[in-house]
Amino acid sequence: MDEIYDLDFTKEQHYSYKEKIPALEMIQNSISINRGCFGGCTFCALTLHQGKIVQSRSKGSVVKEVQKLTNKNSFKGIISDLGGPTANMYKLSCKDIEKQKICIRTSCLYPNICKNLNTDHSEQIELLEAVSKINGVRRVFIASGVRYDLALCDKKYLKKLISDHVSGQLKVAPEHNDEEVLALMGKPSFKTFLEFRELFYQISKSVNKEQYIVPYFISAFPGTTSSKMKVLETWLRKENWKLQQVQNFIPLPMTLASAMYWSELDYKTKQHLYVPKTQEDRKEQRNRLQSHRDYKNKKDVK
Numbered sequence: 083m084d085e086i087y088d089l090d091f092t093k094e095q096h097y098s099y100k101e102k103i104p105a106l107e108m109i110q111n112s113i114s115i116n117r118g119c120f121g122g123c124t125f126c127a128l129t130l131h132q133g134k135i136v137q138s139r140s141k142g143s144v145v146k147e148v149q150k151l152t153n154k155n156s157f158k159g160i161i162s163d164l165g166g167p168t169a170n171m172y173k174l175s176c177k178d179i180e181k182q183k184i185c186i187r188t189s190c191l192y193p194n195i196c197k198n199l200n201t202d203h204s205e206q207i208e209l210l211e212a213v214s215k216i217n218g219v220r221r222v223f224i225a226s227g228v229r230y231d232l233a234l235c236d237k238k239y240l241k242k243l244i245s246d247h248v249s250g251q252l253k254v255a256p257e258h259n260d261e262e263v264l265a266l267m268g269k270p271s272f273k274t275f276l277e278f279r280e281l282f283y284q285i286s287k288s289v290n291k292e293q294y295i296v297p298y299f300i301s302a303f304p305g306t307t308s309s310k311m312k313v314l315e316t317w318l319r320k321e322n323w324k325l326q327q328v329q330n331f332i333p334l335p336m337t338l339a340s341a342m343y344w345s346e347l348d349y350k351t352k353q354h355l356y357v358p359k360t361q362e363d364r365k366e367q368r369n370r371l372q373s374h375r376d377y378k379n380k381k382d383v384k
C-alpha cells in the first residue's frame with residue numbers, strides 16, 4: 083500500500099473535465115489509511131473484493147502524504163477524513179497468524195469479538211497524533227464509518243476519537259433495532275449501539291462539544307417484516323431522530339444477504355424468511371425510516 087500511495091497523485095480532477103466535480107471536494111483532503119474489513123456484515127461486498135485481512139499503510143507513508151498536501155494552495159489545514167472502509171481497523175489483525183490461515187469465520191466481530199483479535203487501537207492514536215502535529219494541519223477528522231463494538235474495546239481510543247476527531251457528526255451504522263434482523267445482518271446487538279451512544283454524549287459533554295451521531299439504518303432487509311419496521315419507526319420518533327440518509331436494501335452479488343434474498347431462507351437455520359420484494363412493500367419499509375418527511379411519504383406509508 084505504501085508503494086501505491088507514494089505515487090505522485092495530484093489529487094486534482096482530470097483536466098478534460100470542464101465542470102466542477104462535487105465529490106472531489108470531499109476526497110481531496112481525505113487520506114486512506116487502510117483497506118479490507120473483518121466485520122463480515124452479510125449485506126456488504128467489501129470484504130469480498132478488498133479482503134478480510136486488513137492492510138494498513140505505515141505511519142511514515144501517511145505522514146508523507148499529509149506533508150505533501152499541506153504544500154497545496156487549496157489546503158486550508160483540515161484533513162476531512164483519516165480513514166478507510168472502517169476507520170478504526172487500522173493496524174488491527176488476528177494475533178495468531180497460524181489460526182488466521184485456517185480460520186473459517188466470516189467475521190472477527192460477530193457473533194462475538196474473537197479472543198484472537200488484537201483490539202488495541204494504540205497505533206491509530208499514534209497516527210492521529212503524528213498527523214495532527216504536522217505543520218499546517220489544524221484539525222484531523224474521521225469521517226469514515228467507525229465500528230462501534232470494536233471501538234468500545236478501547237476506551238482510550240474512544241475518548242480520543244470523540245474529544246478531538248469528530249467534525250460535529252460521527253457516522254455509525256446500527257442498521258436496525260430488531261435483534262433477529264441484526265443477527266441476519268451479522269451486526270452486534272442494539273444494546274451495544276445504545277451503550278456507545280451514551281458514552282458518545284457523555285464524552286462530548288465532558289469536553290464541552292455539541293456533536294451528534296449520524297446513524298445508518300437499512301429497510302427491506304431479508305427477515306424484516308412490516309411490524310419490525312413499525313417498531314423501528316416508533317423508536318426513531320421517540321428519539322426524535324429525523325434520518326436524512328437511509329438505505330433500502332439491495333442484494334449485492336456474492337453476499338450472504340443476496341443468498342437469503344434469493345432463497346428466502348435464513349442462512350443459519352435454513353428456515354423460511356419473509357423477504358420484502360415487491361415495490362409496495364419495499365417503499366412502505368423505506369418510508370418508515372423517514373416518516374417525519376412530507377405528506378406524500380405519510381400517505382405512502384398508510
Ligand code: SF4
Nearest residue numbers: 176185190196198199
Ligand atoms: S481466529 Fe479470530 S481474530 Fe483470527 S481471523 Fe479468525 S475470527 Fe479473526
